Amino acid sequence: MNEPAGGHPHEHGGYDVDPTHHHPPQPDLEDTPLARHQVMQMAVTSLLIEKGIFSGDDMRAQVERMDGLNPGLGARLVARAWTDHGFRQRLLADSKDAAAELGIDTGPIPILVMENTPETHNLVVCTLCSCYPKFLLGVPPDWYKSRNYRSRAVREPRKVLAEFGTELAPDVAIRVHDSTADMRYMILPIRPTGSEGMGEEELAGLVTRDSLVGVAVPRAG
Amino acid sequence: MSSPAPRFAPGTRVRVHERFPPGHVRTPWYCRGKIGEVERICGRFRNPEQLAYGNREATQEVLYRVGFASASLWPDYGGSEHDCVEIEIYEHWLEPVSGDTA
Numbered sequence: 001m002n003e004p005a006g007g008h009p010h011e012h013g014g015y016d017v018d019p020t021h022h023h024p025p026q027p028d029l030e031d032t033p034l035a036r037h038q039v040m041q042m043a044v045t046s047l048l049i050e051k052g053i054f055s056g057d058d059m060r061a062q063v064e065r066m067d068g069l070n071p072g073l074g075a076r077l078v079a080r081a082w083t084d085h086g087f088r089q090r091l092l093a094d095s096k097d098a099a100a101e102l103g104i105d106t107g108p109i110p111i112l113v114m115e116n117t118p119e120t121h122n123l124v125v126c127t128l129c130s131c132y133p134k135f136l137l138g139v140p141p142d143w144y145k146s147r148n149y150r151s152r153a154v155r156e157p158r159k160v161l162a163e164f165g166t167e168l169a170p171d172v173a174i175r176v177h178d179s180t181a182d183m184r185y186m187i188l189p190i191r192p193t194g195s196e197g198m199g200e201e202e203l204a205g206l207v208t209r210d211s212l213v214g215v216a217v218p219r220a221g
Numbered sequence: 222m223s224s225p226a227p228r229f230a231p232g233t234r235v236r237v238h239e240r241f242p243p244g245h246v247r248t249p250w251y252c253r254g255k256i257g258e259v260e261r262i263c264g265r266f267r268n269p270e271q272l273a274y275g276n277r278e279a280t281q282e283v284l285y286r287v288g289f290a291s292a293s294l295w296p297d298y299g300g301s302e303h304d305c306v307e308i309e310i311y312e313h314w315l316e317p318v319s320g321d322t323a
Contacts, residue, residue, distance in 0.1 A: 110263070127249050154251065154306050155295055173303035176291070181247045181309035182266040182284055 066134070073104050074136035074186050075207035077113075079200045082191040088115075091188065099136070107135030114177060115188040116217070121172050122187045123161070123214035125153035126179040133184035137212055144213065154178060164215040187214040194220035224265060227283045228312055233259045235287060235315040245273030248314045252306075256318055257289040260307055268311065283312040 034042075049056050077099055081088035091098040095113045096106045111133045114122040126132065127150045132140040143149050152160050157174045161167070168174070177185045189211045195203060198220070210216035229235055239254030247269050263284040271279035291304040298304070 127251075128247060154291075156299065157291075157304065158300050170301070173301055173305070174291075175304070176306045178249060178306055178308045180249060181263075181269065181311070183263055183286070183309055 067139070069134055069136075070138040071136075071207075071209035071212055072204070073099075073138075074133070074209075074212045075204040076102055076200075077104065077136065077186075078188055078207045078212070079204035081188055082195075082203055083200050088188070095186070105135060106133075109135075109182065109184050111136060111184045111186055112177075113186050113188050114175070116190045116214075118190070119171075119173060120175050121161075121168055121214065121217075122185075123153060123157055123174060123176045124179060124185040124187065125150060125176060127151065127154055128180055131179040131184060133186045136186050137209060141209070161215060164210065166216050186212050189218050192218050192220040224281060227262050227285075229259045229262075229285065229315060229317075231259050231261050234318045234321055235259060235285075236318050237287070237310060238314050238316060245270055248310055249308060251294055252287075252289060252308055252310070255289055255294055257287040257293075257308075260286040260288045263309065285310055285312065285315065287315070 045059065048054060049059070077091060077095070080102060081091050087098060087101070090101075091113050092115055095111045099106045114124075116122055126144075130140055130145040132144060134140075149160065154176050157176055158168065161174075179185055189207065191203070192206060195206060195218075198206075206218040206220055208216060208218065211218045234256055235258070236256050237248065237252050237254060241250075241253070263286060265281040266284050267279040268282045269279075286307050287310050288305050288307045290302070291300060291306055292298040292302055294306060
């Protein structure tokens with residue numbers, strides 16, 4: 001049997017395929033040529049470590065910390081705001097101080113919390129690049145960085161929302177926040193009907209990443 | 222050295238300069254030349270147009286959030302007349318709207 005380079009014969013259990021067929025080889029990460037900025041990043045990283053500015057472990061720990069940030073942090077703030085009116089006011093006025101009450105760090109860049117109301121729905125985009133409230137939501141999803149989302153969220157937000165399955169009533173105004181410079185944004189969604197008896201932890205479970213960006217709204221049940 | 226007071230108060234109508242300099246600019250093209258209203262003053266931040274080129278001495282500039290009616294940004298806007306877009310814009314990109322009393 002001839003084995004093409006990179007391929008491998010294997011069996012598919014239970015259904016009828018040629019047992020010797022091959023899948024095309026899937027490239028490993030290193031099989032894509034390095035872009036100029038990747039080479040520069042590797043060079044700068046090794047210089048910083050070589051010169052003792054920080055250690056390899058410092059860098060690994062920081063990457064691990066950033067990768068560990070996730071929308072659960074933003075969801076906790078929303079759940080508290082839904083159950084505690086005073087906290088809601090403080091969160092809208094100054095998210096850094098309010099988040100600190102829950103032991104959550106909003107990071108070095110100010111995050112403005114925008115409140116959805118029955119009259120106004122808020123949506124976040126960064127038309128220029130991919131600015132995103134990482135400290136409360138983690139790394140942005142790929143669609144947030146796409147040219148499609150970035151160009152259309154400001155131009156036809158209602159269509160974009162519909163594509164996410166979010167149909168707004170025609171009389172609800174859309175307020176789009178273009179995160180172009182030194183602010184970041186998180187949405188405080190409306191507490192969904194059907195969540196009346198829920199405690200804070202259960203409420204936090206209703207708050208998804210997409211609802212914190214404004215492309216969706218939380219649902220109970 | 223004390224910084225001068227922000228030039229525009231919240232609620233003031235402002236026009237975004239219609240100019241197209243090269244380089245790292247944080248003012249989106251789609252709002253250049255358009256009239257909006259200052260929503261709030263965000264504070265002072267180092268000018269990204271200088272920071273982007275490694276200038277660690279970049280000057281501090283006042284940053285505003287300016288709200289625009291979506292229909293004023295896009296002539297063929299199909300959504301509600303109440304829809305709006307709010308954009309962060311630095312003071313040196315804004316000018317008073319002629320005819321308005323400052």
